[in-house]
Amino acid sequence: MRFIIAGQTGVGTSELVLRLAKLTGSEENTLEYTALAFDDITEEEMSLPECEGVIVAVNLLEGPMPGTREVIRRAKLGQIPVVGIALTHLDQFLAQTQIRHSIRELVGWETRELLSLYGYTDDAIPLAELGLVSGCEDSVAAFRDAVLAYVKK
Numbered sequence: 001m002r003f004i005i006a007g008q009t010g011v012g013t014s015e016l017v018l019r020l021a022k023l024t025g026s027e028e029n030t031l032e033y034t035a036l037a038f039d040d041i042t043e044e045e046m047s048l049p050e051c052e053g054v055i056v057a058v059n060l061l062e063g064p065m066p067g068t069r070e071v072i073r074r075a076k077l078g079q080i081p082v083v084g085i086a087l088t089h090l091d092q093f094l095a096q097t098q099i100r101h102s103i104r105e106l107v108g109w110e111t112r113e114l115l116s117l118y119g120y121t122d123d124a125i126p127l128a129e130l131g132l133v134s135g136c137e138d139s140v141a142a143f144r145d146a147v148l149a150y151v152k153k
Contacts, residue, residue, distance in 0.1 A: 001151070003083065004049060006036040006075075007057035008067035012088040015132040016057060019140045031144075036071075053083030053151060056111065060093040060129065063107045064114050076118040084126045084147040085111050091131035104129060126150050 005013045005020075013035035020033050034049065054075045058064055075082055087107055094100060108127055115125070126146035130139055 001148075002032045002034065002051040003053055003055055003147070004034050004036050004051045004080075005055045005057055005086070006071040007088075008059065008062065008065035012059065012132050013057045016055075016086055016088060016130065016140075019130075019132060019137065020144055023137070023141050023144060051080060053081045053147075055084040055086055055147065056082055056115070057086045057088050058107060058111050059089050060087050060104060060107055061089055061096065064111050068111070069114060072115060072118050072120070076120075082115055082120045082125060083151050084143065085115075085128070086143065087111070087127065087129045088132055090129045091136070124150065124153075 005016050007013050017033045017035040020031075034051070036049075054071065056068060056071060058068055072082065085108070087104070093104070108129075112123070112125075112127070115121075126143060126149075128139060128143035128146065130136060130143060
């Protein structure tokens, strides 16, 4: 299975791909992840590469940005399902904010609202808040498992 991890430039898509690729498991040989930032998609190449699904990466410090909207729009045009929402940089977010829970909840809600504007209305799409530093492998593994379960349902 091939998944595209896409988002606004700088949201940690490459780091998330590296974390997912390092995980071991019975299905790892069949899973492939590709990082794709909004800036990587040219106007001439309107569609996303073929894959089983798109995982939308959103930086918790920034929230959904214009590039996030464009990735979702292009996934919809290519009829590619959104199979996960990764709210990244949890470690940096926790270090820099005081009103943690409310903002984390708001960023997740905003992202789901943006998805619903493009017809992705399934509230069962896995959403995870992920730190992308050492020691966060368990949460990344749990997210991978939730995405795989969602795809197989």
